[in-house]
Amino acid sequence: MDLQFKKINSLLSEKRIKLHLFEPSNRKIWTVVGMDKEYWFDPDLDFCSCPGYYFNNECYHLDFFPLAKSKNQVEVTTFSDDEYESFIGGLLSEL
Ligand SMILES: [Zn+2]
DSSP states (O other): OOHHHHHHHHHHHTTOEEEEEEETTTEEEEEEEOSSSEEEEETTTTEEOSHHHHHHSOOHHHHHHHHHHHTTOOEEEEEEGGGHHHHHHHHHHHO
């Protein structure tokens, strides 16, 4: 198994793509757990906070997001809207 395949396989099978769903507004925050930290990505904006995206404007998180979604290999956590701001604050402080 080559490295790229391993990365993709673990991305999907370990459900490292996470959807944080805020209710009742239905706002969505997407993150992906990388090797050493969690990255924020937004498939609608075609943006990811990982180094691959930063340096090369491309990353396998965004590339394989549609596949993960179609296979339902996404971890969904529901929050209340009250938690939205502190969640964003925490996320931004980690970037
Ligand atoms: Zn990425």
